[in-house]
Amino acid sequence: MLYRNLCIENSDVLKDVRVCEGIFSEIGENLLPSEGEEVVDLGGCLMLPPFIEPHIHLDSALTAGEPRWNASGTLFEGIEIWSERKKRLDKADVMARASEAIHRLAVHGVQFVRTHVDSTDPSLVAMEAILELRETLRGVVDIQVVAFPQDGIMSSPGSAQLLEQCLRMGADAVGAIPHYEFTREYSVESLNLVMKLAEKYGALVDVHCDEIDDEASRGLETLACRALESGLKSRVTASHTTAMHSYNNAYAAKLFRLLRLSEINFIANPLINTHLQGRLDTYPKRRGVTRVRELLANGNHVAFGHDDIFDPWYPLGNGQPMDVIHMGIHVTQSMGYDEIMQSYRFCTWEAAHCLNLSPTDYGIREGNAANFIILNAKHWYEALNVRAEVLLSVRNGKVIARTSPRQAECLIPWLSK
Numbered sequence: 001m002l003y004r005n006l007c008i009e010n011s012d013v014l015k016d017v018r019v020c021e022g023i024f025s026e027i028g029e030n031l032l033p034s035e036g037e038e039v040v041d042l043g044g045c046l047m048l049p050p051f052i053e054p055h056i057h058l059d060s061a062l063t064a065g066e067p068r069w070n071a072s073g074t075l076f077e078g079i080e081i082w083s084e085r086k087k088r089l090d091k092a093d094v095m096a097r098a099s100e101a102i103h104r105l106a107v108h109g110v111q112f113v114r115t116h117v118d119s120t121d122p123s124l125v126a127m128e129a130i131l132e133l134r135e136t137l138r139g140v141v142d143i144q145v146v147a148f149p150q151d152g153i154m155s156s157p158g159s160a161q162l163l164e165q166c167l168r169m170g171a172d173a174v175g176a177i178p179h180y181e182f183t184r185e186y187s188v189e190s191l192n193l194v195m196k197l198a199e200k201y202g203a204l205v206d207v208h209c210d211e212i213d214d215e216a217s218r219g220l221e222t223l224a225c226r227a228l229e230s231g232l233k234s235r236v237t238a239s240h241t242t243a244m245h246s247y248n249n250a251y252a253a254k255l256f257r258l259l260r261l262s263e264i265n266f267i268a269n270p271l272i273n274t275h276l277q278g279r280l281d282t283y284p285k286r287r288g289v290t291r292v293r294e295l296l297a298n299g300n301h302v303a304f305g306h307d308d309i310f311d312p313w314y315p316l317g318n319g320q321p322m323d324v325i326h327m328g329i330h331v332t333q334s335m336g337y338d339e340i341m342q343s344y345r346f347c348t349w350e351a352a353h354c355l356n357l358s359p360t361d362y363g364i365r366e367g368n369a370a371n372f373i374i375l376n377a378k379h380w381y382e383a384l385n386v387r388a389e390v391l392l393s394v395r396n397g398k399v400i401a402r403t404s405p406r407q408a409e410c411l412i413p414w415l416s417k
């Protein structure tokens with residue numbers, strides 16, 4: 001199969017891409033079709049590596065309003081509502097909602113997902129369901145599963161045992177929630193335990209870290225220090241880190257040296273953290289999103305995720321990564337021309353680093369698996385601005401999702417084209 005006339009990741013020169021047996025076999029200019037080869041002319045459309053959803057909660061997706069709506073709009077009311085809803089989870093319920101959420105992501109060009117799954121429900125039925133879904137979709141939409149102790153580890157009896165049980169069941173990564181633990185001591189203890197479990201099971205680490213507006217919430221320094229000392233480094237991700245928004249600059253400057261040395265990754269969730277944070281502020285109200293530009297300048301990788309789709313923490317969401325990026329660059333004031341042009345990287349390359357994806361699975365390079373998306377735009381700036389359709393999402397050479405271009409017609413005579 002020969003795909004012709006592609007703008008690969010905003011390149012100035014259009015290229016052709018040959019896909020053979022699920023692999024990028026040749027990339028170059030003016031490639032000639034071989035005899036009988038199928039040719040698709042994409043007329044200068046943008047080609048990117050697939051979108052990645054690096055932080056989502058598939059187990060709670062599509063439960064907003066059950067059993068009640070989050071009236072305060074806070075993280076903590078969301079946790080209370082979820083603790084009621086999760087009592088009536090069963091495998092079919094989780095599977096149906098998670099599948100629908102993945103469907104929404106897939107039609108928007110997502111091929112890799114990292115999901116957190118609550119490990120504090122003693123039945124572990126959600127974990128069982130999502131692990132099964134992971135196997136069903138492997139090689140089409142790859143799912144990494146994080147065992148996530150929503151109610152805390154040290155502050156929730158039995159949680160540490162359940163967390164380890166999830167790793168034995170096959171979870172890919174282990175999480176924590178240090179800002180939700182009863183005390184600072186429990187917060188540190190929980191992170192120490194998580195790092196030990198990661199080493200024991202060879203798991204990745206992704207911590208809900210300091211998702212609070214409290215400037216004294218400093219789980220991050222512990223996490224980064226342990227990542228550095230254990231050598232786990234870039235296998236460790238700190239999600240949210242919204243307290244960093246409120247750190248005093250003297251502390252942040254000291255912290256950033258450790259963050260650089262630790263090489264840990266960050267995931268910001270701009271849709272939900274602009275919604276949840278600052279809720280106890282009067283005015284001014286804090287934006288509550290972590291220091292994205294500064295972290296990137298510091299050499300750390302930073303990705304953007306949805307976090308939630310229509311659940312107790314976020315009442316909207318349709319799985320469109322461009323919505324996440326759009327909000328993210330606004331709230332972090334990353335809207336210089338080059339910053340907009342490069343912003344696709346938050347849900348592609350930066351996320352690939354967070355997920356520790358294999359370099360042969362990801363990236364438009366000869367010899368790599370033919371995983372890519374085609375957007376109905378000439379470059380990313382236009383794609384983001386008009387929410388260009390993902391015309392094709394191709395995994396291992398096979399089309400797994402496609403969208404036809406929208407047709408809109410203006411009937412005002414002097415404006416019609």
Ligand code: FE2
Nearest residue numbers: 057116208307
């Ligand atoms: Fe989350």
